[in-house]
Amino acid sequence: MTIQGLNVGVIGGSIAGCAAATALSRAGCNVEVFERSSKGLTDRGSGIAIPGQLRADLMERGYLPRDFPNCEMKTRWWQFPDNTTQGRRLWTQATPAFANNWGNLWRALRRNVPTDNYHEGRRLSDFTETETGVVAQFHDGEARNFDLLIGADGYHSVVRSKMHPQAKPEYAGYVLWRGNYPEAEVDDKSLIDAIDTDFAWLTVPFEGGHGVLYMIPDLDGSNMPGHRRVNWAVYAPCPMAQQLNGIESVPPGAVEKAAFVEFQRLLNDDFPKAIRDLIAHTRHEDVSIQPIYDSVVDTYTSDRTLLIGDAGTMARPHTASGATKALEDALSLEDLAGTVDDLAELLARYDAQRCAQAKTLSQIGRRIGRAQVLETPDWGTMSSADFEDWHKAIMSGDTLYLYGETA
Incomplete structure (x- = not known):
């Protein structure tokens, strides 16, 4: 079966789903996207980073407009609390990347999908592969037939759970x-x-975790000083006062007051004043908690089904690769679709490329989590040379753009 003219159903209308739809539409497929949310995807502007080469590729290939707003990042300052306002610089690390606003990135990708092909309020309940295609069953009772079904439905993926019923997300033991x-x-x-x-962003290491802070464009795309957003994240043990509901994040407005008090105590005890004040400015009702999980599968494809982004592999946020992974998956799909002869070859080559790379990324995330949260060193005694050796041990020969390496 040739690629051109395939009827493709994409489950999930977020970054991965919109990118996948763009990729296969360009290959001549008839693509429809089904997003479970009926209210539209909204976000308060969470920060995400992507490597410079990927950013350039997305603009060159028309996934993003050439004026898409970013905040460039070149160096990472590791600041240790020492009773000074900004803390003592432990290490200046090269970290070439571009910080983005999740909402801006999604809206730019969403504009590439025709409105008539993007369906909100459509929740997949099940699917069945047949010899000639795949039948997708939705919660409203409708059944749709496709030649190919793409699971782009994130860490809650219904598609992944059907393909890999034994693959359950594993809690890492801490939260963000x-x-x-x-x-x-x-x-x-x-x-x-x-x-x-210095085009820098900040990291504050402490026993049992670390925090980061960097600037991102505002929701309207403004990326000039004074008009951006202050974005921060802190890895730490789960607060005793907060009950987690499995893999579900605790959204803004649902964080327990007592848990927020625990967080404020952490900031007071372990952060330099200037960085603490920037983080503590955030209102209680605007703070969220994300439990950290890992999920890896052995294959991204079956006869008529394909996984993309977090639906395939959940890598820890330390790797700053959630959006990156999904976007690279989509570009790989477009490239392969232009060179293969049939669907079977597309699925086989995509699986060989993307599943193995995702497994490596997951392993990197686990090592970073162990070194920077679960088994933290005596930060205050480390020299720049110690940091370099420590970093090399974490990477173990692998590469990651956020750690001064080409993605």
Whole structure:
């Protein structure tokens, strides 16, 4: 079966789903996207990073407009609390990347999918592969026939759970606190001005975790100083006062007051004042908690089904590769679709390329989590040379763009 003219159903209308739809539409497929949310995808502007080469490729190939707003990142300052306002610099690490606003990235990709081909409020309940295609069953009772079904439905993937019923997400033992707010709300911008001069972002290591802070474009795309968003995240043990519901994140507005007090205590005890103040400015009701999980599968494809992005593999956020992985999956799909002779070859070559790479990425994330959260070193005693050796041990010969390597 040739690729051109295939009827493709994409389950999930987020970044992965829109990118996959664009890729296969360009290959001549008839693509429809089914998003379970009936209210449209919204986001308060969470920060995500992508490597520079991927950004350039997405613009060159028309996935993103050439004026798509980013905030460039070149260096990572590891700041240790030492009773000074900004802390003591332990290490300056090369980290070439571009920070993005999730909402802006999704909206840019969503515009590539025709409105008539993007269906909201459509939740997949089941699917069955046949000799001639795949039948997708939706919660509203409708059944649709496709030549190919793509699971782009994230870490809750119904498609993955049907393909790999034994593959269950594994809790890593800690959580990620998140928050962001408009830069215009900051009164003392001295630290922000300092990191701007070096295109830097901040990491504060402490026993049992670390926090990061960087600037991202605002929801309207503004990326000039004074008009961006302050974005931060802190890895730490789960607060005792917060009950987790499995893999589900605790959204803004649902974090227990007592848990937030625990978080404030952590900031007071382990963060330099200037960085603590920037994080603590976030209102309680705007803070979320993400439990960290791993999920890896042995294959991304079956006879008529394919996984993309987090639906395939969940890598820890340390790798800053959630969106990157999905976008690279999509570009791989487009490239392969232009060179293979039939669907079977497309699935086989895509699986060989993307599943193995995702497994490596997951392993990197586990090593970073162990070294930077679960088994942290005596940070204050480390020299720059110690950090370099420590970093090499974590990477174990693998490469990752956020650690000064080409993705």
